[in-house]
Every structure is written in structure tokens, then in C-alpha cells.
Amino acid sequence: MPQAVTATVAEHIRDGSDGPGSAQAPGSDFAPLLKAVRGQGLLERRTGWYAAGIAVNLVALGAVITGMFLLGDTWWNLLLALPLALLWTRTAFYGHDAGHAQITAGRKAGRVVGLVHANLLLGMNEAWWNDKHVRHHANPNHVDKDPDVGVGALVWTQKQAAQREGFARWLTRNQARLFFPMLLLEGIALKIYGFQFLRRQPARERALSGLLLTGHLALYAALLLTVMSPGKALVFALVHHALFGLHLGMAFAPNHKGMEMPDPDGDRWGHLQRQVLTSRNVRGAVLTDWLLGGLNYQIEHHLFPSMPRPHLRLAQPLVKAHCASIGMPYAETGIVESYRQALRHMHEVGEPLR
Numbered sequence: 001m002p003q004a005v006t007a008t009v010a011e012h013i014r015d016g017s018d019g020p021g022s023a024q025a026p027g028s029d030f031a032p033l034l035k036a037v038r039g040q041g042l043l044e045r046r047t048g049w050y051a052a053g054i055a056v057n058l059v060a061l062g063a064v065i066t067g068m069f070l071l072g073d074t075w076w077n078l079l080l081a082l083p084l085a086l087l088w089t090r091t092a093f094y095g096h097d098a099g100h101a102q103i104t105a106g107r108k109a110g111r112v113v114g115l116v117h118a119n120l121l122l123g124m125n126e127a128w129w130n131d132k133h134v135r136h137h138a139n140p141n142h143v144d145k146d147p148d149v150g151v152g153a154l155v156w157t158q159k160q161a162a163q164r165e166g167f168a169r170w171l172t173r174n175q176a177r178l179f180f181p182m183l184l185l186e187g188i189a190l191k192i193y194g195f196q197f198l199r200r201q202p203a204r205e206r207a208l209s210g211l212l213l214t215g216h217l218a219l220y221a222a223l224l225l226t227v228m229s230p231g232k233a234l235v236f237a238l239v240h241h242a243l244f245g246l247h248l249g250m251a252f253a254p255n256h257k258g259m260e261m262p263d264p265d266g267d268r269w270g271h272l273q274r275q276v277l278t279s280r281n282v283r284g285a286v287l288t289d290w291l292l293g294g295l296n297y298q299i300e301h302h303l304f305p306s307m308p309r310p311h312l313r314l315a316q317p318l319v320k321a322h323c324a325s326i327g328m329p330y331a332e333t334g335i336v337e338s339y340r341q342a343l344r345h346m347h348e349v350g351e352p353l354r
Contacts, residue, residue: 030272030303033322037304042315046308050094050103054113057090061121068227077228081236085243091121092248093293093309099130100305119212123220125194127201127209137305141261141278149261153182154346157261161349173354176347179253186245191217251291254282254338255298258345259331275302276323280341281316281332288335289313299330 037043064084071077095117097103104110111126118126132147139145149156154175155164164172171178194213198206224233260277262269269277282288282296289296297312300319307315323330333341 028270028272029326029328030270033272033303033319036318036322037307037315040314040318042311043304043307045102045105046310047103049308049310050097054094057087057094061087061091065223068223071227073228073232075232077232078236078239081240082243085240085247088122088240088244089247089251090293091117092124093251093295095122095124095126095129096133096293097309099126099133102306102308115208115212119194119209120216122190123194123213123216124190125197125209125213127205128194128197131197131200137302139262140275140302141256141259142264143261144264148256154179155349156257156345158349158352161353164353169353172350175350176343179343179346180246180250183246183249183253184242186249187241187243188245190245190248250339251293251295253342254280254292254335255295256280257342272303273328275299276319276328276330278302279331280338281330282335282338283332284335292335296335 061084064080064087068077068080071080094103095114098110098113098117101107101110103113114126114130118124118129136146136148141149143149143157143160151160151163153171155161155172161172191213194209198210198213201209220237221233224236227233228236256278259280262274262278276299279298279302281299282292284292284296294309294312295301297316300307300312300315303319304315320330
């Protein structure tokens with residue numbers, strides 16, 4: 001089960017290893033950092049913090065839906081697509097944290113949180129997300145092992161670009177300028193990927209996931225068609241999903257694109273090197289933390305995936321100091337610069353095709 005795999009990986013990281021089959025020695029570069037982080041209690045869960053945040057998010061979602069009913073069958077309802085998209089992204093962040101076993105100690109309780117937030121509230125299959133995301137965390141930016149840098153609508157190496165033909169070749173030539181417009185389709189794509197993944201799930205999980213995904217679609221359609229005419233409902237759904245996909249994509253885009261990509265034929269990196277050199281942090285304060293859901297502390301999150309979100313900011317000084325002490329680069333930049341670096345990488349990948 002993807003949820004069990006996620007919890008297992010998280011447990012290995014808490015124990016200071018790289019995961020199943022790790023040969024990392026107790027005296028590795030990561031061990032002193034793990035000891036310091038654990039000593040300050042930063043790996044302890046913050047269930048109360050999450051419970052309060054989830055409650056606030058649900059109340060806010062209810063308020064937006066109430067506003068939709070109050071406005072009724074009018075184009076003014078389109079204005080509420082933006083706050084609804086923002087709150088859906090918060091919902092996705094809680095589903096992400098549940099998948100990393102950050103919220104609850106029990107796997108079953110964590111999966112319930114994930115199923116409610118992903119499958120029911122968003123129509124996004126948490127099993128698909130966890131399966132993909134666990135593989136990403138194990139080998140970030142590894143072209144043979146990280147699904148996030150595999151060949152898809154976009155490509156991430158010039159070797160991948162050289163194999164493109166037809167429309168895909170044109171897309172790669174222009175992928176940097178098309179990146180943000182393509183994110184407008186991500187909200188719908190996530191639903192499609194989730195339904196496609198059902199075929200790979202065991203029968204019992206498939207039935208539960210499929211029921212929740214179908215329930216989401218039915219409730220979402222019922223909401224819009226109860227409030228608005230079919231035409232307005234369709235436009236609202238398209239605008240809402242476009243904004244949701246854009247916001248969610250913008251939260252994940254700065255994290256790894258344009259960072260180091262391990263050589264598949266080179267030396268095997270240890271946990272610290274593999275996670276720090278492939279990740280980029282985004283500077284900011286409370287607003288940045290809220291907008292990016294703590295993913296702006298990508299280095300800390302990758303080093304300690306089970307660390308509760310509010311502890312990532314507290315762990316950052318420890319991680320930065322440790323990296324400085326061993327001479328390891330620690331990438332941190334502003335949010336605009338992070339997008340510039342990611343887009344520059346995509347542009348350079350497509351350069352040979354232009």
C-alpha cells in the first residue's frame with residue numbers, strides 16, 4: 001500500500017538511514033544533524049497544530065460555499081473561484097503532510113486524513129500521489145528514478161529533449177514560456193491521473209478510492225449546478241481548476257528544477273548530499289510559508305520528510321549551520337529568483353532544438 005510505503009520511508013529517515021537497503025554508516029555527515037534535530041524535539045508531531053489548521057481550513061471552505069449560495073446564479077460567483085482555489089491548495093498541503101506521516105503517529109489515521117483531503121475534497125487519488133511522491137523523495141532529480149523528472153509533457157535534460165519528435169519537439173523548444181500556461185491544466189490532470197491509477201490498486205483500495213473520487217465529482221457538480229446555471233457552472237469549474245493547478249504548481253515548481261541532477265552512472269550519493277544538493281529553499285516570512293505550505297523549506301523537508309510543517313522553520317538554522325561546517329552548498333533564494341532559475345533550466349534544456 002502506498003501509505004504504508006510512505007510511513008516506512010519516513011520511519012527510516014527518522015532513524016537516520018536512507019531507506020531500505022541503505023549502507024549509510026552511523027558516523028555519516030547526516031548523523032550529527034539528525035542528533036541535533038532530534039535533541040530539540042523537532043521530529044515530534046504537532047497534532048494539535050494540524051487539527052486547528054484543518055478546522056480553520058474547513059470552516060473557510062464552508063464560508064466560501066455559503067457565499068456561493070448567497071450570490072446565486074450570477075457571474076459574480078466567479079470571484080469566489082480564487083479563494084476556493086487558494087483553500088483547495090491548503091487542502092492539498094494537508095493531504096501532502098498526511099502522506100508523510102507528519103500529522104498522526106498511526107498509519108490508519110494518517111490515511112484517513114489523506115483520503116478525506118485528497119480523494120473526497122479534491123478528487124485527487126492519494127494513493128497515486130503517495131506512490132509518485134515516495135519515489136521522488138527517495139531519489140530527487142535522478143532521471144532514472146524520480147518520476148518528477150521523467151519524460152512527460154515537459155523534459156528536464158537535453159538527452160530527453162533530443163528524443164522528442166513532432167508536436168512534443170515543438171513543446172520542448174518552447175517549454176520555458178509555456179510552463180505557467182500549462183499549469184492551468186494541472187488541476188484537471190490531477191483528477192485524470194488519479195482515476196487512471198485505480199487500475200494499479202488492490203481491489204479493496206480501488207473500491208474505496210474510486211468511491212471517494214466519484215463522490216467528490218458528484219458533490220462538486222451538485223454544488224455548482226444547484227447554485228448556477230449549467231453554463232456558468234462549467235465556466236466556474238474551469239476557472240477554479242485553472243487557478244488551483246496554477247497555485248499548486250507554483251508551490252512545487254521552485255523546489256528542484258534547475259538544481260543538481262545526480263549522474264545515474266556516477267557515485268551513489270548519501271542522504272545529506274542527495275537531498276541538499278538537489279533542493280532549493282525559498283526565502284520569506286509567514287505569508288510565504290502560508291502560500292507555499294512549508295514547501296519553501298524544501299531542503300529541511302527532504303532531509304526530514306516526517307517533520308511537522310511548523311518545525312521546518314526551526315530546523316533551518318541547524319541545517320544551514322551543519323552544511324556550512326562541512327562545506328556543502330545550501331541553496332536559498334527569493335521566490336521570483338527561484339522561478340527564474342527553474343525557467344532558465346527549462347529553456348536551456350530546449351536550446352538544442354531551437
